[in-house]
Amino acid sequence: MTRMSRLSVLLYLACALSLPAVVAAQDADNTRESPRNVILIIGDGMDDHQITIARNYLKGAAGTLQLDAMPMRGAVQVLTIEDKVGGKPLYVADSANTASSIATGVVTSRGRISTTAGSDEPVPTIVELASAAGYRTGLVSTASVTDATPAAFASQINFRLCENPAVMHEVSYSDIPLGNCIDHLKANGGGGSIAEQLVESPLHVILGGGQKHFAPQAEGKSRSVLALAQDNGFATATSADQLQQADFNKKLLGLFAPSTLPVRMRGQNGREAESPEVSLLHQVHDYLGEVTLPEVMRCEPNPEFGNTPTLKAMTDTAIAHLSANNSRGFFLMVESASIDKASHQRRPCGSIGEVQQLEEALQSALDFSREQPNTLVIVTADHTQAAQLVPQESLYADFPIPIYTPGKIARIQTPEGSVMAVNYATNNFAMEEHTGANVPLFANEVGRDIIPPFIQQPQLFGIMTRHLGL
Amino acid sequence: MTRMSRLSVLLYLACALSLPAVVAAQDADNTRESPRNVILIIGDGMDDHQITIARNYLKGAAGTLQLDAMPMRGAVQVLTIEDKVGGKPLYVADSANTASSIATGVVTSRGRISTTAGSDEPVPTIVELASAAGYRTGLVSTASVTDATPAAFASQINFRLCENPAVMHEVSYSDIPLGNCIDHLKANGGGGSIAEQLVESPLHVILGGGQKHFAPQAEGKSRSVLALAQDNGFATATSADQLQQADFNKKLLGLFAPSTLPVRMRGQNGREAESPEVSLLHQVHDYLGEVTLPEVMRCEPNPEFGNTPTLKAMTDTAIAHLSANNSRGFFLMVESASIDKASHQRRPCGSIGEVQQLEEALQSALDFSREQPNTLVIVTADHTQAAQLVPQESLYADFPIPIYTPGKIARIQTPEGSVMAVNYATNNFAMEEHTGANVPLFANEVGRDIIPPFIQQPQLFGIMTRHLGL
Numbered sequence: 001m002t003r004m005s006r007l008s009v010l011l012y013l014a015c016a017l018s019l020p021a022v023v024a025a026q027d028a029d030n031t032r033e034s035p036r037n038v039i040l041i042i043g044d045g046m047d048d049h050q051i052t053i054a055r056n057y058l059k060g061a062a063g064t065l066q067l068d069a070m071p072m073r074g075a076v077q078v079l080t081i082e083d084k085v086g087g088k089p090l091y092v093a094d095s096a097n098t099a100s101s102i103a104t105g106v107v108t109s110r111g112r113i114s115t116t117a118g119s120d121e122p123v124p125t126i127v128e129l130a131s132a133a134g135y136r137t138g139l140v141s142t143a144s145v146t147d148a149t150p151a152a153f154a155s156q157i158n159f160r161l162c163e164n165p166a167v168m169h170e171v172s173y174s175d176i177p178l179g180n181c182i183d184h185l186k187a188n189g190g191g192g193s194i195a196e197q198l199v200e201s202p203l204h205v206i207l208g209g210g211q212k213h214f215a216p217q218a219e220g221k222s223r224s225v226l227a228l229a230q231d232n233g234f235a236t237a238t239s240a241d242q243l244q245q246a247d248f249n250k251k252l253l254g255l256f257a258p259s260t261l262p263v264r265m266r267g268q269n270g271r272e273a274e275s276p277e278v279s280l281l282h283q284v285h286d287y288l289g290e291v292t293l294p295e296v297m298r299c300e301p302n303p304e305f306g307n308t309p310t311l312k313a314m315t316d317t318a319i320a321h322l323s324a325n326n327s328r329g330f331f332l333m334v335e336s337a338s339i340d341k342a343s344h345q346r347r348p349c350g351s352i353g354e355v356q357q358l359e360e361a362l363q364s365a366l367d368f369s370r371e372q373p374n375t376l377v378i379v380t381a382d383h384t385q386a387a388q389l390v391p392q393e394s395l396y397a398d399f400p401i402p403i404y405t406p407g408k409i410a411r412i413q414t415p416e417g418s419v420m421a422v423n424y425a426t427n428n429f430a431m432e433e434h435t436g437a438n439v440p441l442f443a444n445e446v447g448r449d450i451i452p453p454f455i456q457q458p459q460l461f462g463i464m465t466r467h468l469g470l
Numbered sequence: 471m472t473r474m475s476r477l478s479v480l481l482y483l484a485c486a487l488s489l490p491a492v493v494a495a496q497d498a499d500n501t502r503e504s505p506r507n508v509i510l511i512i513g514d515g516m517d518d519h520q521i522t523i524a525r526n527y528l529k530g531a532a533g534t535l536q537l538d539a540m541p542m543r544g545a546v547q548v549l550t551i552e553d554k555v556g557g558k559p560l561y562v563a564d565s566a567n568t569a570s571s572i573a574t575g576v577v578t579s580r581g582r583i584s585t586t587a588g589s590d591e592p593v594p595t596i597v598e599l600a601s602a603a604g605y606r607t608g609l610v611s612t613a614s615v616t617d618a619t620p621a622a623f624a625s626q627i628n629f630r631l632c633e634n635p636a637v638m639h640e641v642s643y644s645d646i647p648l649g650n651c652i653d654h655l656k657a658n659g660g661g662g663s664i665a666e667q668l669v670e671s672p673l674h675v676i677l678g679g680g681q682k683h684f685a686p687q688a689e690g691k692s693r694s695v696l697a698l699a700q701d702n703g704f705a706t707a708t709s710a711d712q713l714q715q716a717d718f719n720k721k722l723l724g725l726f727a728p729s730t731l732p733v734r735m736r737g738q739n740g741r742e743a744e745s746p747e748v749s750l751l752h753q754v755h756d757y758l759g760e761v762t763l764p765e766v767m768r769c770e771p772n773p774e775f776g777n778t779p780t781l782k783a784m785t786d787t788a789i790a791h792l793s794a795n796n797s798r799g800f801f802l803m804v805e806s807a808s809i810d811k812a813s814h815q816r817r818p819c820g821s822i823g824e825v826q827q828l829e830e831a832l833q834s835a836l837d838f839s840r841e842q843p844n845t846l847v848i849v850t851a852d853h854t855q856a857a858q859l860v861p862q863e864s865l866y867a868d869f870p871i872p873i874y875t876p877g878k879i880a881r882i883q884t885p886e887g888s889v890m891a892v893n894y895a896t897n898n899f900a901m902e903e904h905t906g907a908n909v910p911l912f913a914n915e916v917g918r919d920i921i922p923p924f925i926q927q928p929q930l931f932g933i934m935t936r937h938l939g940l
Contacts, residue, residue: 048518048545048854048907052561055547056906061559062549062926073544073923075518075910077525079532088888089531091522092861110865178868286898384518388858389906390896391562395580396903398648403899406876418558420906425895426860428756429873433866436526436859436890437518440545453543456532 035329036135037375038464039319039365040102042149042333043358044095045340045351045385047439053348053389053422054355057299060416066359066366067379067440072448074441077456078383083109084118092436095340096160098382098457099152103127103333105461111179113148113194114156120183122156122191126331126461129470131202136330138318139203140361142261142311142354143337144210146194149382153333155197157184164195164213164225186219193219199229199253204330205321207314209257211238229253240309243317248324254314262304263338265353268297273346273408273424282402291402296411296419299349311336312360319368329374331468334361343385344431348410348422351387369444376446376467380460381439386432390423505799506605507845508934509789509835510572512619512803513828514565515810515821515855517909523818523859523892524825527769530886536829536836537849537910542918544911547926548853553579554588562906565810566630568852568927569622573597573803575931581649583618583664584626590653592626592661596801596931599940601672606800608788609673610831612731612781612824613807614680616664619852623803625667627654634665634683634695656689663689669699669723674800675791677784679727681708699723710779713787718794724784732774733808735823738767743816743878743894752872761872766881766889769819781806782830789838799844801938804831813855814901818880818892821857839914846916846937850930851909856902860893 043050055065080097081087087109094110101107103125109117114125127137139150146163161171162181171178184190191197195213198206214226221228230236237243237254246252274294282289315334322330336358342350362379369375392411394403407425414420426433443451451463513520525535550567551557557579564580571577573595579587584595597607609620616633631641632651641648654660661667665683668676684696691698700706707713707724716722744764752759785804792800806828812820832849839845862881864873877895884890896903913921921933 049905052547052907056559056561061561062547064924068545068547068924071923075538075543077522077532077538089526089886090862091526091531091859091888091890092865094865173869176869384859386858388856388896389561389854391903391906392560394897394899394903395562395564396897396899396901399643399646399899401899403897405896406898407895416559418561420561423896425877426858426875426893427864427866427873428876429864429866429869429871431866433861433864435519436861437522453541454534454538 034372034374035323035327036468037323037329037372038331038467039368039375039377040333040464041358041362041365041377041379042335043339043355043379043381044149044335044337045343045383045434046336046355046358046381047384047437049387049389050339050343050351050355050385051440053387053420054352056420057352057412057414058356066362067442070379070442071445072443072451074451074453074455075438076380076441076460077438077454078436079107079457081107081109081117083112087117092434093383094148094434095382096148096152099149101457102460103153105458107458111160112158113151113160115158120158125153126464127154127201127203129465130331130468133468133470134328135468136204136322136326137202138205138322138330138332140311140314140318140332141208141335141337142357143208143335143341144213144259145198145206145208145255146210146213147337149335149337150208150333151194154201154203155194156191157181157194157197162193163210164216165193165219166216168193168219195225196228199225199232199234203251205252205318207243207252207254207318209255209259209261211255212258214255240307240313243309243313246317246321248321252321256309260338260341261308262306263302263342263350263353264305264357265299265349266302267347267349267410268300271297273348273410273422275408276404278402287401289402291404293404294409294411296413298413299352302353310360311357312364315361315364319364323368323372329468331464336361340385343387346408346424346432348387348412366444369446374446376464377444378447378460378464379442384435384437384439386424386426386435388423390421392419392421504842504844505793505797506938507793507799507842508801508937509838509845509847510803510934511828511832511835511847511849512805513809513825513849513851514619514805514807515813515853515904516806516825516828516851517854517907519857519859520809520813520821520825520855521910523857523890524822526890527822527882527884528826536832537912540849540912541915542913542921544921544923544925545908546850546911546930547908547924548906549577549927551577551579551587553582557587562904563853564618564904565852566618566622569619571927572930573623575928577928581630582628583621583630585628590628595623596934597624597671597673599935600801600938603938603940604798605938606674606792606796607672608675608792608800608802610781610784610788610802611678611805611807612827613678613805613811614683614729615668615676615678615725616680616683617807619805619807620678620803621664624671624673625664626661627651627664627667632663633680634686635663635689636686638663638689665695666698669695669702669704673721675722675788677713677722677724677788679725679729679731681725682728684725710777710783713779713783716787716791718791722791726779730808730811731778732776733772733812733820733823734775734827735769735819736772737817737819737880738770741767743818743880743892745878746874748872757871759872761874763874764879764881766883768883769822772823780830781827782834785831785834789834793838793842799938801934806831810855813857816878816894816902818857818882836914839916844916846934847914848917848930848934849912854905854907854909856894856896856905858893860891862889862891
């Protein structure tokens with residue numbers, strides 16, 4: 001290489017990394033030897049409303065979240081299709097098809113776990129590919145580890161609710177049949193339920209909720225799925241203490257609640273968003289009578305959270321296990337699941353606490369990325385959600401008539417002394433709907449240099465696999 | 471300057487501009503002579519739902535808008551306070567206080583036009599500062615040019631609805647008094663109504679709607695505000711033809727409708743979002759009976775649009791007037807106002823057409839920025855809005871009960887053959903509320919190198935004034 005072309009390369013590197021040329025040259029030497037890692041953090045349903053609601057509460061209207069300080073911020077176009085070959089677009093996703101997009105690069109239909117729409121073919125996931133290439137892999141979630149988001153990274157099945165072997169023939173809720181996974185039974189050549197696939201996967205660390213999905217007897221075996229995990233070399237943990245003390249030399253399956261982990265925060269005395277109450281006179285005419293809005297409430301610690309491991313504690317343990325004596329590197333997916341689940345339940349304080357949990361886990365990821373600079377840290381959401389930050393006082397308050405949401409509303413006293421109103425009004429059902437806007441994307445310096453400001457959700461797969469050289 | 475320090479400067483420039491050093495050196499010579507321009511495009515209420523709804527309709531679910539192709543994308547934290555000195559944060563803004571933030575760098579209260587919360591002091595705007603420094607300035611809007619967004623760039627007053635001299639003593643709607651601007655009468659040492667301030671401002675080009683605000687007699691004069699504009703050297707235009715033929719050597723005031731310009735698109739036969747209709751049995755119990763959703767509809771051209779100049783036509787004329795024989799440069803604000811206004815009225819097709827108008831105006835701005843490379847092009851929204859993209863088929867459709875929005879919904883047939891559902895449910899009033907999430911930000915290459923991925927809304931003022939060296 002001539003002197004001139006070396007200078008050009010240095011210039012290129014300096015610019016690409018936004019570093020002075022000399023520093024870039026030093027880094028080039030370091031990074032050749034350092035492990036390549038991907039830490040993907042998914043805030044389930046974490047759209048800009050959820051982020052702003054959490055920021056207002058946790059940091060104040062003019063405050064800054066850890067997310068806001070990320071050097072790269074962009075947007076992701078969410079893609080969903082009907083469940084048939086050549087299906088048309090659907091404009092609102094669920095966590096199954098979106099996680100499948102991220103984990104496999106393939107667009108599919110709602111409810112599917114890394115299988116193709118209509119044709120029901122399994123698609124290789126980043127966990128499989130990374131493991132085959134010698135990387136360690138791990139999944140962390142505040143949901144059941146068998147829930148759609150983690151499931152899509154290490155299993156393939158036609159229906160997200162087939163989480164354990166007991167429900168493969170029929171998933172139902174209140175006697176209403178919702179679907180089945182008969183074609184994916186092992187007896188029929190499939191991989192079995194999500195729990196079975198996880199414990200037979202190459203995953204090194206699995207941490208989250210979902211004990212109940214590991215208790216049933218594995219298909220064709222006389223042992224539970226949990227016992228199968230132990231047979232396959234997993235140490236198991238069910239408490240924060242056991243999580244701390246886990247043996248670095250074994251694979252680790254930590255399950256800390258029967259199903260979803262309890263959320264960290266809740267509304268005062270457990271309150272949710274509530275319907276405004278209108279007077280009798282108002283029922284006679286829209287312009288008459290009065291409306292009584294739900295009382296202003298504080299957020300408070302959720303007493304059910306107790307000694308549940310935090311998302312940060314699980315992330316720290318996962319990173320420690322995945323990186324210990326590992327010169328190759330790892331892929332880790334971390335999900336803060338109940339930003340979404342609390343929003344379905346119209347519990348804004350619940351969502352706020354889970355954004356806070358994500359922020360802490362992100363801090364752990366960023367701290368680690370300073371130790372191992374070839375670590376790509378990405379934060380994104382899978383889809384947008386129902387909560388809307390609306391005016392505490394209507395824009396039309398000068399009009400002397402009752403103005404209020406037709407849905408449910410929570411009015412939250414923020415630590416900085418204002419009142420924040422959060423509205424839920426996508427439907428009349430027990431659970432709110434998802435919504436369909438593009439979602440936010442954040443990355444550390446490593447990501448800034450390789451991720452365009454606007455991407456389609458399946459492109460995340462390619463961005464991550466390229467970083468790992470897969 | 472030594473050879474070495476020259477190399478350092480080149481390196482710095484190369485990195486700052488993300489260009490090879492040699493190209494940067496060439497550009498340094500060019501840009502010293504080329505005019506410095508700012509084109510700020512505001513999509514009023516253009517949040518990620520509005521963008522995604524428009525993308526789905528105009529380009530398809532997997533399509534790409536001009537916005538999506540911008541090299542820089544970030545987010546803006548919207549700040550609003552109560553109307554008193556030291557007021558607490560409010561979490562939802564209006565277009566008056568947000569435009570004031572962008573135009574002046576100061577956080578203020580809802581309804582205010584570039585005046586301080588509580589203390590009612592006027593704050594210098596970027597139009598004043600740029601004009602004083604020898605730049606030409608212009609405002610283009612599909613609203614009345616006296617509406618909050620354009621107004622905040624070239625006037626200072628306590629209440630956004632004081633758009634003309636006839637309403638300074640009392641603004642009312644259906645006999646309900648909404649406010650006044652007595653302290654800002656010229657007789658009281660103020661600048662008068664917004665229309666009067668505009669025609670007495672240093673603005674070179676003013677294009678949009680709002681003829682009715684220029685017809686009243688100017689305060690203390692026997693002539694209309696429009697006549698005052700002509701006295702002050704403005705040529706006037708009221709049709710697309712006159713816009714095309716306007717004299718480049720005069721200032722230009724173009725007013726193309728009595729108030730807001732008609733929108734380009736509307737729902738089939740003028741339809742808006744509508745309430746689902748429930749059967750009598752459903753009124754007995756939530757789980758019983760049936761719901762009938764509004765029929766699916768197409769979007770269609772709005773017959774009222776007629777020969778209204780497009781936002782692109784106005785933007786092209788403004789750029790031509792501002793840049794002709796101008797070696798110094800210009801500041802131009804372009805607003806697509808009715809993304810917001812149509813959303814207040816629950817008219818998703820209206821909003822879609824106005825995002826399309828913004829896209830076309832953006833294309834003009836980008837084309838011009840290639841001719842004059844020192845042109846900073848920024849696109850942003852002022853606040854988020856009520857429309858939500860919701861599932862056409864509920865996530866819970868397997869449950870045999872009627873599920874529907876408690877608000878109003880439009881089901882739109884998209885050109886790619888799917889149905890997109892848009893929900894409006896912030897209130898029960900004739901007009902929807904704004905919402906409070908952070909808003910998107912886009913910039914061209916010039917902006918990418920100087921705008922962090924997350925900023926507070928008032929920082930936009932500093933970013934633009936620094937580019938102009940103010």
